[in-house]
Amino acid sequence: xxxxxxxxxxxxxxxxxxxxxxxxNGLNIVTGANATGKTTFMNLIYFGLGGTVYMFYDxxxxxxxxxxxxxxxxxxxxxxxxxxxxxxxRKMCQKDRNFITVICSDKSPKIYxxxxxxxxxxxxxxxxEKFNIPIFKxxxxxxxxxxxxxxxxxxxxxxxxxxxxxxxxxxDAKQNFxxxxxxxxxxxxxxxxxxxxxxxxxxxxxxxxxxxxxxxxQKIVESIKKNIxxxxxxxxxxxxxxxxxxxxxxxxxxNLQNIKINNIKSSDTKNIDQKDLExxxxxxxxxxxxxxxxxxxxxxxxxxxxxxxxxxxxxxIEISNLNMIINTQEKLMIIDSEKCPICGESxxxxxxxxxxxxxxxxxxxxxxxxxxxxxxxxxxYSRMKSIQTTEKSIEIIRVKIDVSKQKLDSxxxxxKMLKEKINILTIESSNSKYLANAKVALEEIKELNSSKIxxxxxxxxxxxxxxxxxxxxxxxxxxxxxxxxxxxxxxxVREKMKHIIxxxxxxxxxxxxxxxxxxxxxxxxxxxxxxxxxxxxxxAAVKAPRRLYYYLSLLQLSLMHEMPFPKLLLIDxxxxxxxDHDKILKIIDSLMDFELANHEKEYQIILTINKESVSEKxxxxxxxxIDTDKLLKKVS
Amino acid sequence: xxxxKRLKYIIDMDPIFIAQNIIMILSGFExxxxxxxxxxxxxxxxxxxxxxxxxxINVVNGSINNELMNKKEYEILMNLKLKSKxxxxxxxxxxxxxxxxxxxxxxICNGETSIYVNKNSLSLFENDIYxxxxxxxxxxxxxxxxxxxxxxxxxHSRVFGVVTANE
Numbered sequence: 001x002x003x004x005x006x007x008x009x010x011x012x013x014x015x016x017x018x019x020x021x022x023x024x025n026g027l028n029i030v031t032g033a034n035a036t037g038k039t040t041f042m043n044l045i046y047f048g049l050g051g052t053v054y055m056f057y058d059x060x061x062x063x064x065x066x067x068x069x070x071x072x073x074x075x076x077x078x079x080x081x082x083x084x085x086x087x088x089x090r091k092m093c094q095k096d097r098n099f100i101t102v103i104c105s106d107k108s109p110k111i112y113x114x115x116x117x118x119x120x121x122x123x124x125x126x127x128x129e130k131f132n133i134p135i136f137k138x139x140x141x142x143x144x145x146x147x148x149x150x151x152x153x154x155x156x157x158x159x160x161x162x163x164x165x166x167x168x169x170x171x172d173a174k175q176n177f178x179x180x181x182x183x184x185x186x187x188x189x190x191x192x193x194x195x196x197x198x199x200x201x202x203x204x205x206x207x208x209x210x211x212x213x214x215x216x217x218q219k220i221v222e223s224i225k226k227n228i229x230x231x232x233x234x235x236x237x238x239x240x241x242x243x244x245x246x247x248x249x250x251x252x253x254x255n256l257q258n259i260k261i262n263n264i265k266s267s268d269t270k271n272i273d274q275k276d277l278e279x280x281x282x283x284x285x286x287x288x289x290x291x292x293x294x295x296x297x298x299x300x301x302x303x304x305x306x307x308x309x310x311x312x313x314x315x316x317i318e319i320s321n322l323n324m325i326i327n328t329q330e331k332l333m334i335i336d337s338e339k340c341p342i343c344g345e346s347x348x349x350x351x352x353x354x355x356x357x358x359x360x361x362x363x364x365x366x367x368x369x370x371x372x373x374x375x376x377x378x379x380x381y382s383r384m385k386s387i388q389t390t391e392k393s394i395e396i397i398r399v400k401i402d403v404s405k406q407k408l409d410s411x412x413x414x415x416k417m418l419k420e421k422i423n424i425l426t427i428e429s430s431n432s433k434y435l436a437n438a439k440v441a442l443e444e445i446k447e448l449n450s451s452k453i454x455x456x457x458x459x460x461x462x463x464x465x466x467x468x469x470x471x472x473x474x475x476x477x478x479x480x481x482x483x484x485x486x487x488x489x490x491x492x493v494r495e496k497m498k499h500i501i502x503x504x505x506x507x508x509x510x511x512x513x514x515x516x517x518x519x520x521x522x523x524x525x526x527x528x529x530x531x532x533x534x535x536x537x538x539x540a541a542v543k544a545p546r547r548l549y550y551y552l553s554l555l556q557l558s559l560m561h562e563m564p565f566p567k568l569l570l571i572d573x574x575x576x577x578x579x580d581h582d583k584i585l586k587i588i589d590s591l592m593d594f595e596l597a598n599h600e601k602e603y604q605i606i607l608t609i610n611k612e613s614v615s616e617k618x619x620x621x622x623x624x625x626i627d628t629d630k631l632l633k634k635v636s
Numbered sequence: 637x638x639x640x641k642r643l644k645y646i647i648d649m650d651p652i653f654i655a656q657n658i659i660m661i662l663s664g665f666e667x668x669x670x671x672x673x674x675x676x677x678x679x680x681x682x683x684x685x686x687x688x689x690x691x692x693i694n695v696v697n698g699s700i701n702n703e704l705m706n707k708k709e710y711e712i713l714m715n716l717k718l719k720s721k722x723x724x725x726x727x728x729x730x731x732x733x734x735x736x737x738x739x740x741x742x743x744i745c746n747g748e749t750s751i752y753v754n755k756n757s758l759s760l761f762e763n764d765i766y767x768x769x770x771x772x773x774x775x776x777x778x779x780x781x782x783x784x785x786x787x788x789x790x791x792h793s794r795v796f797g798v799v800t801a802n803e
Contacts, residue, residue, distance in 0.1 A: 328656040331760040334733045344733045
C-alpha cells in the first residue's frame, strides 16, 4: 500500500534556520499564535515535495522577506515512502529551485529536475513510479499535458488560499483552462482511488501514441506515393508484382533481340519448322492483346475504387459536419424562419404567405430559404443512406478487382510459359528469315534498356511503398488491439468507480451528518464532486468542512481498500474557514476520533491550528508549539 | 421536407456551419479578448473551408511552401478559392448575428475589424462531436502564421493563386 510519512522538516540558510521535532505516524498537531509561521511550516513541506509556493519566490507580490532575502537556503525533508527512508533537499534560490536532490539510505544522491520542458524524466515521474503510477498524458482538444505528482497533491494539501467551494483547486497555480478542467479533476480522483484506472490511462496514452505514429507513417506513405506518381504516368501506384512482370517481359524481349544479333553473326544454319514458330508468335500476340485489355480493365476498376473511396471520405466529413450543425443549431438558435436573417430579431408581425418585407409570397417558397433542425436531420438521414450505397458499391468493385486480378495473373503466367517455349525454338533456329538486321535490333535493345531502368526505379520505390504501407497496417492493427483493451478496461474502470463512489459517499455522508446538524445527506456525484442535501441551499459555513471531510473520507477509504493514494494529509489552520469556534472544535474532534480508530495503521495527518483553539484533549497530540517568536530562528 | 429543398441544400453556404467553424477557429486560436483578436475577416472566410479537412490543410500548406502540385490538389485549391470568395456576404451576416447574440465580440475602429469569441459561449461546444473539427483547428494553427494577410484584391491570388498544375 502506498504511503508517505514525513519524519522531519528542516530549513537551513545563512541567516535563519529551523528544525522540527520528529513527526510520527497518525495525527500530528502543530500550534502557534497568529502570524507565527504555521502556514510557512506547511508550505515548507509542500515546497519540499516539489510544489510551487509563490510566497518563497523573489518575483512574487506577497513574498516572505525572511526567506527570499536569506542566502544559500534549502529545505530538507526526511521522509519514508512505502517504508523506504529517504531525504529530499530543495534549494530556495531562483536559480536552483527547479530540482530536488534525493538521498536514499543505500544509494548515491540523485538529482531530479521539476521542469518537464528541458528534461525527459523528472522528479514527478520518479515519485509516481515509486507508487506504481504510470507516466501518461491527457488530451483536451488540441492541448495535451502530462499527469504530475503535484496534481495528486491537490488531494493531499488542504491549504488556506484555495476557495473552500472547490474541492480540487490546485494550491500553487492560477486557475486556467487545463488545470481546472473537469477531465483533470476526474482523472486525479480516479488515479488516487482506483488501481484499474492506472492501467486504463496507460493504455489510453498508448492509443494516443499509436495515433500520432499512424499520422507520421501516413505522411511517409503519402510522400512516397506522390514521388512515384510524379515520376510515372499512372494515376495510381502499380502493384510491384505487375512491375516485376513488365520487367520480365522486357528481359525476354532483350534476350530475343540479343539472340537475333547472335544469329546474324552466326553462320550455322539449322532447319526448323518455321510454321510452328509463326503460330506461336501469333498466339503470343493474341495473349498480349488480351493482357493489355485486362490490364486496362484492372486499372480502370482501381481508379473507380479510388473515386468511390474519395466520395466516401467526403460523405463522412459531410455527415460529421451535419451532426455538428444540428448540435450547434440547437444551442445557438441564430437562424430561423421566424427571425430576421440580418439582425436576428423575432418576426412576430410576419403574416403567413408573406415575405419579411410584407410582400405576398407563397409560404412554401418562403420556408425554402430556411433550414430548420428537422430539415437538417432529414438531410443527415438522406446522406447516411447515400453513404450506405457508396459502401455497397465499394464492396462490389473490390470483388470485381479480385476477379480481374486473378484473370490477369493467369494470363501473365501463360505468356511466360509460351515465351520460354518460343525462346527454346528460337535458339535452335539460326539464320532464320525472321531475323531482322543488326541495326534495328540494336535500336530496340537501347529502347528496352531505358524502359528497364525506369521500371527498376519504379519497382524499388513501389517495394519501399509496400514496406511502409505494411508498417502502417501493422500500426493500425496495433491500435485496434489497444482500442479493444481500452474499451475492456474502460468498462472495468467504470464498474469499479461505481463501487468507489458508493463507498466514498457512505463515509462522507457519515462524517458530515454526524458533525453538522444542518446536513441531512451528503454524497459525491458521477463527477466526484460533493453534493450536500441534494444540492438544496445550505448555509455558507458548510462549504468549508465539506472540502476537509472530502479529504478525510478519501484517507479513510484508502485505509480500507488497496489504492494508490499516498495516505498523507496536510491541513493548514482551519481557523480561516470563516466558521464559528464550536464547528472548528467538532472538526478537530472528528480528526481525533479518526486517529483513535486508525492509530495502528500507516498514515499521517499534519494539522496546524491556532493556539486559541487548543483543548486539553488535544494536548497529547501536539508535536510542536511555535513560541511567541517566528518559526524560523536567527542563526546565532 | 420537399425533395427540391433537400437537393438545393449546400452545406458550405449554411450559416450555422459557418458560425460554428468561426467560433471553433477563434477559440482554437485563443482569440478571447479585443487585445488578442482576429483582425482579418477575409482571411477568416478562407479558413472556414480550409479547416473542414486535413487534406485541405495539407494542400494549402503545400501551396504556401511553393511545392509542386498535381491536378487534384490544384482543383482543391481552386475550389477553396471560389468558395471563400462566394461566402464573404454570408460571413458578414453571421458575424453580425453572433455579435448581437453576444457569442462573439466585434468592433470596427478606424477601418480595422477586431473579432474575438466570448469565453462563456464555449460551453455550448463541449461535446465530443466537435473533436475532429477541433483537431483540424490545431493543425491549421501550425501553418496559420504563414498564410499572408493582404487586401481583398490580392488575398486570393496570394494564398491560392501561385500554383502550377502538374498534369
